[in-house]
Amino acid sequence: MQIMALDPPPRQDMGAGRTRKKKGLLTRAAPFLRNRKAVSGAVLLVFFLFIAVFAPLLTKINPDSTAFMPLQPPSAAHPLGTTSMGQDVFSQFVWGTQSSLFVGVVAGVGAMVLSVLVGMLSGYIGGVVDEVLQLITNIFLIIPGLPLVIVLAAVLPFGGNLPMIIVIVLTGWAWGARVLRSQVLTMRELPYVESAKMGGESAWNIVFRELLPNMISLIFANLLFSILYAVLTAAGLQFLGLGDLKAVNWGTMLYWSDTEGALLSGAWWWFVPPGLSIALLGAGLSLLNYAVDELTNPKLRSLPLRLRALRRRRAS
Amino acid sequence: MTVLCDIRNLSVTYHGDVDVKAVQDVNLTIRRGEIFGLAGESGCGKSTIVLALTRLLDRDGEISGGEILFDGQDLARLSDAGMRPLRWSKISLVTQSAMSSLNPVLTIGEQICDGMVAHGVTAREAWSRAGELLRLVEVDPGRLRSYPHELSGGMRQRVMIAMALALRPQLIVMDEPTTALDVVVQQQIIRKVKELQREFDFAVLFITHDMSLLLAIADRIAIMYAGEIVEVGVAAEIRDAPRHPYTKGLLQSFPSVFEKRELIGIPGSPPSMVSPPTGCRFAPRCPVRLDECASVAPPTVDVSPTHRAACHLLGEGGQGCV
């Protein structure tokens, strides 16, 4: 029964048929597959994942081997030419993709987990805990990441990927924590959360069983962002010569091509593949992020084709 | 009283993944100097009528049929440029929430004045008139330099009304103007509107879902259901002798100040506007429906010279659901 006089005031006259329903995975994925940005982003991401996973099958050449003629342009034997030290660029690129993606994904997931923990607990528990966590978050947000990472990298004994991953996680979690916290703050007041609270569920259960599943798209966007940050930061550090210079990854490839003067000798096949890969992976992640934004906020969606045609008709 | 605004067979369609006809063949006349009430549940299309009449439909909304004759011009066919001179000078608007209707970064004075300046009033003249307008709605003219967040909810709504009066329009559309206010402030605002209306003789189109409020303020009332007008009449006729079962249901669903009676709601909820029922749209919820209601749309019948309703029970001399 509905008492009309007590209705909440209408905000829009199209209320009917707008209620949210639980749908199957397939129907929920459908708008994603129809979104051009999402599909191109996913294709780019899958492309690099493919290279990373099947690296051993894609090249038989050892990326460290210096057995070839130096600075050869691309040929049948060396699809991406050779470096000034006589290494095969294609093999370096393939193995470098694996290494860079590994650091990016691990550090990105790490930063995401940390931001989920801090953001959700801070938002849900509130009070002094929230104040303190928020202060820490804001300080990490405002202190510029890269200079700190550079100095940390210079001070800490810096070999291998682990210290780099730790440093990236430490400097990359704050943005996500802030976004998730404010989302939790708005969700905390929702009826189903209230009722769970009344029902005596533990804070931990409420946060991770009730809230978390409803924030998947936000967390996913946050993960994309973290991976992008991690890939770019790692590459930046390696490019500055702050990583393990003997390792093969996109950043050190660029470091060596720069210090060996690939730019000035016109050896484009050396510095274009790693740089373009970072750009393309970044583009893929940004496109996916953009698509998630559009799909979760219908206001941002581009106009349906029909409406565009209608407006053109009216204009003419 | 002469006709000010004649809405004929108005239909409005929202284009989206599916097209939704939010307003269907609506006929209404608003006379000069009257308070015309329009009531219905959320989502029935009453706000869409406001947006069509003021030509403020979003980009996905379209007037898909009919005409809106206002002072001799068809608003439905005017271009944006042609509509602009009429805005605010002939038709002004008071919206539901004064909180969100005022620009938070401009002072009250700036917001009252810019509408006047856009219609050729000089800035100096506009500022002094703005002060007078505030006095009319009993707000201290010193408030011209205040920002919206510095005013109470009731004050903001008074400012909105003052703003709407700025160019002495012939019609003020009030879309749920008091919904966000508490009952005492609501009463003050309503009294003020009636007082100003007597003084300046503008017409008001008053939209609300609150029947008791409407009965207290309106001269004539139209009831809307699922995009259609189901009953129109003088306020007393609607109150004392509703002829449409939906109107009757609406009247029983709010507490009366005058008599003690049982509160009865209407079971069920309005139909989806994506695929409205054929026949009478109220039929699925109607307590007194006939067999034909499900298939045949009821014709609109004149009950008296000032009262008409669309219900099969009124057919062939029937008395409706009295």
Place this chain on the structure above:
Amino acid sequence: MRYLLRRAAFYAVALWAAVTLNFALPRMMPGNPMQVLVAKFRGRINPDALYAYAKLFGLDRHVSLWAQYWQYIGQLLHGNLGVSLGLYPETVSAALMQALPWTLFLLGLSTLISFILGTLLGMVSAWRRGSFLDAVAPTVFTLTGSFPYFWLALLLLYFFAFQLPWFPLGHAYGSSTSGWSFANLPDILYHAVLPALTIVVTSIGGWLLSMRNNMINTLSEEYVKVAKAKGLSDRRIMMTYAARNAILPNVTSFALSLGFILSGAILTEVVFSYPGLGYTLFQAVGNMDYPMMQGALLLIALAVLVANFIADLVYVKLDPRARQG
């Protein structure tokens, strides 16, 4: 006013955190930091320089950590950042003061350009939903935004300084000019084109996208509808009603963005050998010049905090609600 005080208090805490972190850095080195340093340089360094570093951070004396900490803060308050290990006997603060104006100039100029351009493009894209501009600009600049700074810098250098010798290969000014003066301005601007372009191209997308999103939200606000009902000109509705409100979150998110832009600027400076703080930091890393690194880090943090406080002042100017709250 209360709002600004609260912000100022926060910046004070953040600055304190940066200082404390800086104090802790040499102590993160495994083993005794002094021994590590001596071993690392193997006599290649003036012992006086090393001694000055140790003294600044209290690494030389066997007093409590607490006393060392207060001594360090006391030194900082006197503007003493130590002596450079790489450029001995030049002090760190003198070297940094030379670098600071270049970073402020390059970063200030390019951030201003990218903020204004991005915000304007975002505003117009949202206002003209579905237009050609709206279809192209957000996507294109999202893509350029994901370019790694240093790689874009390398490409620009390769094409516009090496292949087409339109612009210089690096540095902030030519060999005939030196440093700041009005007469040098054309030369300085000429040298700044490519590095500034790098920063603008990679940072414009962020401003554009967030302005577009904010603007789409404010355009559906009631007050925009009322503005239209008033018969105001499109220009006034777009600027004073929609954009004026949509820009507020952009000003608040300035803090976040500045960190990212600054990181990019450091890499850009390195590629173009642009003598700012980033390049100084990079060289200090190469020389294992710890006092210089730490001084640069501290100064960069301070600069970011000051820039944020300026953004807060602008915000208060723009949003009357912040003035009293």
